[in-house]
Amino acid sequence: MATVTFKNDTVCNLAGNEVNVGDTAPVVTVVNSNPMLQDEQVGGEGKVQLVIAVPSLDTGVCDAETRRFNQEAANLDGVEVITVSMDLPFAAARWCGAAGIENIKVCSDFRNKDFGNAYGVLLADGPLAGVLARVIFVIGKDGKVTYKQVVPEITEEPNYEEAIEAAKAAANA
Numbered sequence: 013m014a015t016v017t018f019k020n021d022t023v024c025n026l027a028g029n030e031v032n033v034g035d036t037a038p039v040v041t042v043v044n045s046n047p048m049l050q051d052e053q054v055g056g057e058g059k060v061q062l063v064i065a066v067p068s069l070d071t072g073v074c075d076a077e078t079r080r081f082n083q084e085a086a087n088l089d090g091v092e093v094i095t096v097s098m099d100l101p102f103a104a105a106r107w108c109g110a111a112g113i114e115n116i117k118v119c120s121d122f123r124n125k126d127f128g129n130a131y132g133v134l135l136a137d138g139p140l141a142g143v144l145a146r147v148i149f150v151i152g153k154d155g156k157v158t159y160k161q162v163v164p165e166i167t168e169e170p171n172y173e174e175a176i177e178a179a180k181a182a183a184n185a
Contacts, residue, residue: 014026014030014132014162016135016145016146016162016163016164016165016166017164017165017166018138018139018140018165018166018167019165019167020165022138022139023138024135024136024137024138024140024141024145024166025135025136025137025138026132026133026134026135026136026145026162027128027129027132027134027135027136028128028129028130028131028132028133028134029129029130029131029132030132031130031131031132031149031157031160032157032160033157033158033159033160034156034157035156035157036155036156036157037054037055037056037061037131037149037151037155037156037157038054038055038130038131039053039054039055039056039155040053040054040055040126040127040130040131041053041054041126042054042094042096042119042120042121042126042127043101043119043120043121043122043123044101044117044118044119045101045102045104045105045108045118045119045120046105046108046117046118048101048102048105049101052094052117052119054094054096054119054127054151055130055151055155056151056155057153057154057155058153058155059090059092059153060090060091060092060150060151060152060153060179060182060183061091061092061093061094061149061150061151062081062085062088062091062092062093062094062148062149062150062175062176062179063094063096063148063149063150063151064077064078064081064093064094064095064096064148064170064175065095065096065097065127065128065131065133065144065145065146065147065148065149066078066095066096066097066144066146067097067098067135067140067143067144067145067146067166068097068098068099068143069095069097069099069103069104069107069118070099070103070107073146073167073168073169074097074146075107075111076169077146077169077170078095078111078113078116078118079111079113080169080172081093081095081116081172082111082112082113082114082115082116083115084172084176085115085116086115088176088179088180088183089183090183091179091180091182091183092117093115093116093117093179094116094117094118094119095116095117095118095119096119096120096121096127096144097118097119097120097121097143097144098120098121098122098125098128098142098143098144099120099122100120100122101119101120101122104118104119104120105118121144125142127144128144131147131149133145133147133162140166145162145163145166146162146163146166146168146170147160147161147162147163148160148161148163148170148175150175150178150179150182151182152182152185153182153185158178158181158182158185159174159175159178159179159182161174161175
């Protein structure tokens, strides 16, 4: 079982089926915040997806990360960018409106935690148990994971440049 830390102190175990580069990305349904409560599919064939898992949009790091990927998404041709958290779609929609999010889909895994469990990114214990770890996946047109970044310290931002380059490479493959 993989782990991450919270504030460099508490080790948090990740629950679910670990998905790695080269694996077929599980196909799961998450719930979009715009259009409200619309089902969105993560995984599958035929399109490139940059999937960003965050604990909650209401934290400074998740806020900054989602805003950054929203800006970057404007320059990612042929890539569907989806942020997934456990935030309710109603709260996510309010946050998106205030943050000016227009280039990415902001979705929730609140219903059944299907994404968190299928991708192995659900925090199983620690103070944030039940939310998603900070993890990024790129899924290629063939439905396989081409990139994975698990941010080892959940309070830190990811390597944006690496994730963006991986998404561009998948789109051009």
